[in-house]
Amino acid sequence: MPAPVPSPRWLAVAREIGWGRLALTALIVLVMSALCVVAGRWQYGRYVTKADAIEAYDAAQAHDVADVEEVAGSGDELADGAEWRAVTVTGVIDPDSVVALRNRPVDSTAAYQYLAWMSLDDGTAVLVNLGWAPVPSEDETEAALADALPQGEVTLTGTLRRFEEDDGKRDAGATRIVPAQVDDPGTDSIVPGYVIASDGCAGLCGDDGPLDEVPLPTLSLGPHLSYAWQWWAFSLLVPVGAWLLTKRDLELKRDPSGARPAPAKPRRRRHPSDEEIEDAL
Structure with a gap:
């Protein structure tokens, strides 16, 4: 009878975490990442709109x-x-x-x-x-x-x-x-x-008039471009955070106390004594 083929390590870890938990985590990651991408595109759209308005203003004022x-x-x-x-x-x-x-x-x-x-x-x-x-x-x-x-x-x-x-x-x-x-x-x-x-x-405007001139709106690019890059960065960080949380939950599942094993101390190499050197000769 042939020996059973061992499952890949990742498959064993997935089973240990639970397929339902992995599916839910993947769904949350996809939704949050998509929302971050959409928010970034919205902020970038506002940046483009303001940039076009400033360009149009500069071109118009040149006439x-x-x-x-x-x-x-x-x-x-x-x-x-x-x-x-x-x-x-x-x-x-x-x-x-x-x-x-x-x-x-x-x-x-x-x-x-x-x-x-x-x-x-x-x-x-x-x-x-x-x-x-x-x-x-x-x-x-x-x-x-x-x-x-x-x-x-x-x-x-x-x-x-x-x-x-x-x-x-x-x-x-x-x-x-x-x-x-x-x-x-x-x-x-x-x-x-x-x-x-x-x-x-x-x-009608000025010291002798009942009104004052309406100032033109201030045209500024604002922080929309930086906000767009921040949202897109968040979309990349979401899966990283999900992976770290899943890894931590797996460690707690294996050891509910939450204690992390202390790293093994390296063994110091013992040098042979003079008697052992003479016996070897």
């Missing part, structure tokens, strides 16, 4: 100031490379369209920003962010703004931005910079973006 009609393009979306361009708008501000944009703090100050339509010579309407004022003075600001709005045609300079995504709210005031949350401009011809007024906001 000279131009009329908004020349830059924005036609259609429902801004032309490629139009966002962040410095533009001029020449038209008439509609005083009845002024609306407060709520929940927009500026430099950690609770503030309202004020939006209004400007009508151009060709009948096109442009949504303009005129400026901001602290919340406590809302009533006074609206009254002062109504008195300070320039009459007739005015030219202002600003930065062209894409419309924000509509959140569907239709309460008093606006919560997103989107045409649907501002009064009807009375025309179907609308520039597919809004302008953040600067350079005095046509006399």
Whole structure:
């Protein structure tokens, strides 16, 4: 009768740990590693989005100031490379369209920003962010703004931005910079973006005006790239940690006391005595 073939050592160890335990550990490792990879891809996606925004900003700012009609393009979306361009708008501000944009703090100050339509010579309407004022003075600001709005045609300079995504709210005031949350401009011809007024906001900003200029958002890459690498590193560390825990559990299973065997001391080599050397000769 042939001698039984011994099982491989890894198979014997797997049986000792238990197939159910190994299957559960493998499942947990796969799920956690996958979640770490997904989280890393999400952080990397945010990094790419911000990097593209900074690149687009730098490219737009390299252009000279131009009329908004020349830059924005036609259609429902801004032309490629139009966002962040410095533009001029020449038209008439509609005083009845002024609306407060709520929940927009500026430099950690609770503030309202004020939006209004400007009508151009060709009948096109442009949504303009005129400026901001602290919340406590809302009533006074609206009254002062109504008195300070320039009459007739005015030219202002600003930065062209894409419309924000509509959140569907239709309460008093606006919560997103989107045409649907501002009064009807009375025309179907609308520039597919809004302008953040600067350079005095046509006399509405500064020491003599009721508003202050809305600062452009700070563009920064942030820590997203480092976070992505951390999540991906975690995905590699998960199986290592699972292996160490499984190894420790196996040691406890073999010795429930948890005591680790002391390493064997090496035997010191004994040198022969003089008598043993003489006998050998």
